Amino acid sequence: MELRRLRYFVVLAEELHFTRAAARLHIAQPALSQQVRALEREFGARLIDRGAGACTLTQVGAVVAAEAAVLLAQADAARERIAAAARGQGGQIRLAYTRSARGGRVDALVERFRAQNPLVEVLPETGWHAPNVAGLLAGRYDAAFVRPPLDDPGIGWRLVDIEELRLALPVGHPLARLRRISREAVAGEPAVMWPRENGPGMFDRIVAQVWPSGGFNLIRYEPDDEQLLRAVAAGGVLAAVPEGRAKALRLRGVVLRRFTPPVPTVDIGLAWNERTVTPVVRRLLATLEEL
Missing domain, CATH: 3.40.190.10 (Periplasmic binding protein-like II)
Structure with a gap:
């Protein structure tokens, strides 16, 4: 089922007029009629009763219009979440704290990041420096607080405090x-x-x-x-x-x-795996730069 066809049909159901609906959609009226007929063939039922320009929904058409509106809203929300994740503004970050460093600039950094990125789910854990670095290398964490110096190939880090x-x-x-x-x-x-x-x-x-x-x-x-x-x-x-x-x-x-x-x-540093750095991690680093 094409979402485009459902979107066309929802607009037609709101306007109940082919000419006005086509104008809203910025397509030709024959193209809209063709898409509606294709949708009717897909469902195996008549969705509208056509009149002279105007139309009315059949019982099945009313159900399709209502369900399509819900489905399209969910698709739009999912698209926005995906786009936000691509920008580093959504998704999640698996973040490991080090046992010897809580409070101060560490907590200030994370709280500011949460405030700036309310759509990002922070999944925190706590461990020592060595297990945190091992977790980065193994892909268990996206970022981790560590105690420099670090000499692990492939691990990047910036000073936090x-x-x-x-x-x-x-x-x-x-x-x-x-x-x-x-x-x-x-x-x-x-x-x-x-x-x-x-x-x-x-x-x-x-x-x-x-x-x-x-x-x-x-x-x-x-x-x-x-x-x-x-x-x-x-x-x-x-x-x-x-x-x-x-x-x-x-x-x-x-x-x-x-x-x-x-x-x-x-020192307390924020580290990440150079090979798997995500957009969310880049936003965390940008927040660190602001501090």
């Missing part, structure tokens, strides 16, 4: 009395950290900045920043944690202190 590292200490720790902590004071202190395979680049960057002369005394692993801070609250260990995550968690028994200059930092 630079976060200061804070030192998390138990409330009763002697260093908690200081406003800023030197690297020398931290050397040799028992530390807790998440496993390096979760984010090798970020792990190495933290160690290189906080313990540049050695003395990284790692005695305990925990799976994520929340568990790191819980271990700190329990006493006996300290941890270097991104400022945004540490402030968002705010666990009792933990104090946060800044380091003496140069202030250690970690």
